[in-house]
Amino acid sequence: MKTGMSSFVELWVYLAASPLFGLTATLVVYLLAQAFYSRMQQAPWANPVLWSVLVLAGLLAATGTTYPSYFAGAQFIHFLLGPAVVALAWPMWQRRVELRQRWPALVLAAGVGGAAAAASAVLAGWALGLPLDVLASLAPKSVTAPVAMGVAEQLGGIPALAAVFAVLTGLVGTVFAKYLFDALGVQRPEARGFALGTVSHGIGAARAMQVNPVAGAYAALALGLQVVLGALLLPLLVPPLLVWLTRT
Amino acid sequence: MAASPEGASAPVAAPVATPVAAPARPGLGLQGLAALLLCQSLGEVLARGLNLPLPGPVLGLLVALALLSWSPVRASIAAAAEMLLQHLSLLFVPVGVGVVTHVALLSQYGLRMALVLLLSTLVGLAVTGLLLQALLRHQPPAELPTVNELDSDRP
Numbered sequence: 001m002k003t004g005m006s007s008f009v010e011l012w013v014y015l016a017a018s019p020l021f022g023l024t025a026t027l028v029v030y031l032l033a034q035a036f037y038s039r040m041q042q043a044p045w046a047n048p049v050l051w052s053v054l055v056l057a058g059l060l061a062a063t064g065t066t067y068p069s070y071f072a073g074a075q076f077i078h079f080l081l082g083p084a085v086v087a088l089a090w091p092m093w094q095r096r097v098e099l100r101q102r103w104p105a106l107v108l109a110a111g112v113g114g115a116a117a118a119a120s121a122v123l124a125g126w127a128l129g130l131p132l133d134v135l136a137s138l139a140p141k142s143v144t145a146p147v148a149m150g151v152a153e154q155l156g157g158i159p160a161l162a163a164v165f166a167v168l169t170g171l172v173g174t175v176f177a178k179y180l181f182d183a184l185g186v187q188r189p190e191a192r193g194f195a196l197g198t199v200s201h202g203i204g205a206a207r208a209m210q211v212n213p214v215a216g217a218y219a220a221l222a223l224g225l226q227v228v229l230g231a232l233l234l235p236l237l238v239p240p241l242l243v244w245l246t247r248t
Numbered sequence: 249m250a251a252s253p254e255g256a257s258a259p260v261a262a263p264v265a266t267p268v269a270a271p272a273r274p275g276l277g278l279q280g281l282a283a284l285l286l287c288q289s290l291g292e293v294l295a296r297g298l299n300l301p302l303p304g305p306v307l308g309l310l311v312a313l314a315l316l317s318w319s320p321v322r323a324s325i326a327a328a329a330e331m332l333l334q335h336l337s338l339l340f341v342p343v344g345v346g347v348v349t350h351v352a353l354l355s356q357y358g359l360r361m362a363l364v365l366l367l368s369t370l371v372g373l374a375v376t377g378l379l380l381q382a383l384l385r386h387q388p389p390a391e392l393p394t395v396n397e398l399d400s401d402r403p
Contacts, residue, residue, distance in 0.1 A: 022342075026338075026341055026342060026345075027338075029341075030338050030341055048337060049337045049338075049340050049341060049344060052338075052341045052344070053341060053344035053345055053347065056341065056345045057345055057347060057348050060345070060348055061348070067345070067346060067348050067349045070342075070345065071342060071346075074341070074342035074345070075342065077338060077339060077341065077342055078339065078342040078343060080332060080339050081305075081339045081340075081343075082288050082304070082305045082308075083281065083284040083285055083288055083305075083328075083332060084332045084333065084336055084339055085288075085305035085306065085308070085309055086284045086287045086288050086291070086305055086308040086309050086311075086312050087284055087312075087325075087328065087329035087332045087333055088309055088329075088333070089287075089309050089310075089312035089313040089315075089316060089325070089329070090312075090316065090325060090326055090329035090330070090333070091329075091333065092309075092313060093313060093316040093317075098390065102384070102387070105380060105383035105384060106380070108379070108383065109376050109379045109380035109383060110376070112375060112376070112379055113372055113373075113375045113376025113377075113379060113380075114372070114376075116371055116372050116375040116376070117368050117369065117371060117372025117373075117375075117376075118368075118372075120367060120368040120371040120372070121364055121365070121367075121368035124363070124364045124367050124368060125360070125361075125364045128360040128363065128364065129360070130357055130360060130361070130364070131357075134353070134357065134361070138361075138364060138365075138368075141365070141368075142369075142372060145340055145343050146303070146305060147303050147305065147306060150303040151303070154301070160343075160346050160349060160350070161350055161353065163343040163344075163346060164343065164344065164346055164347045164350060165361075165365065166343075167340050167343055167344040167347075168365050169365055169368075169369050170340065172365055172366055172369045173369045173372075173373055176366075176369070176370065176373075177373055180370055180373055180374060180377075181373070181377055184374055184377065184378060186374075186377035186378060186381050187381070188380075188381050188384065188389065189389075189390070190380065190384060190389075190390050191376075191377045191378075191380040191381035191384065192377060194376065194377075194380050195372075195373045195374075195376035195377035195380065196373070198372065198376045199369055199372035199373045199376060200369065200373075202336045202337065202339070202340060203336075203337055203340060205336070206336050206337040214389075214390045217390070218390070220333070222376075224309065227305075227306050227309065228302075228306055228309070228310070231301070231302045231303055231306045232301065232302060235301055
């Protein structure tokens with residue numbers, strides 16, 4: 001009995017240390033979360049990313065698995081974020097006619113909206129007394145996670161924290177957007193989808209694509225624009241803001 | 249495109265059913281993935297070599313956008329891109345779980361961070377949504393996603 005128990009423990013130690021665990025757990029938990037999401041009629045609060053993160057974090061805590069040993073397996077999924085950013089070229093290319101016709105409005109909305117999200121985060125965080133490296137990690141949170149990490153590093157933030165903020169911003173926007181848009185009278189699917197893609201990046205776009213094809217297309221367009229604009233403009237705009245805030 | 253409801257019940261079938269012009273050549277998705285990785289690599293080389301302020305994948309996006317006008321690669325890039333973007337939300341999970349590594353920071357500032365995230369996200373959504381709706385007010389509603397020889401059969 002005792003040997004059986006200890007060999008089970010040994011087996012678990014082996015599994016938890018091998019990349020197999022992180023990869024398998026991520027995929028299985030996500031599939032279950034997605035099944036739950038469709039069972040709940042895709043209610044915003046049942047978001048599969050949110051529940052996967054919560055369940056996996058609980059699983060790590062319950063089994064005493066460290067994040068690095070989990071990530072040894074999960075990195076294979078994580079790695080695909082890079083090619084996924086490149087893949088945004090495809091929905092942008094598909095909407096190239098509209099992009100050409102409406103680009104002044106779209107670029108303006110993405111730029112102003114993205115700047116409003118970043119500036120309000122930095123200002124609110126500063127008003128609440130958050131430290132400077134946290135503010136720098138908050139600024140790129142509307143840009144999709146892999147790019148947000150790079151931008152945060154440039155700004156003197158903490159890349160891993162920036163990625164978490166980006167994911168949380170995606171979730172918050174996805175959960176509340178419907179009610180906010182209804183309350184403000186933002187009815188056009190283009191505007192609803194575009195705002196979700198601009199502010200809540202990939203997670204918001206994934207939601208928009210499920211709700212309405214026009215909203216989804218504009219969300220993908222916004223996601224691509226925001227990746228380019230955010231990476232280009234945030235390193236220019238945020239450092240002066242941070243300097244100005246620390247002087248005041 | 250992203251995690252679809254069908255994807256939940258038939259996770260294996262979803263990427264296979266990638267809506268590319270039939271008959272899809274086998275190996276199209278792999279060629280596309282190779283093309284995306286090549287674009288990303290080129291982006292990394294450009295970013296480092298020229299000391300550009302843009303991250304490698306973003307430059308890769310721009311390279312891919314230029315490349316898509318060249319029809320021989322379009323179908324394969326489309327196949328790989330549809331597959332990746334269909335499961336986009338899955339790709340955020342490993343990073344999201346990283347929240348466990350910042351427990352100290354979160355327990356100290358968690359409530360304030362949550363407040364900041366909520367407020368700034370709502371501000372961003374409201375500004376973007378209202379602004380674009382105002383800018384498009386004289387324009388006709390958007391049509392459904394463009395139909396071309398490679399477009400998906402999204403509903």
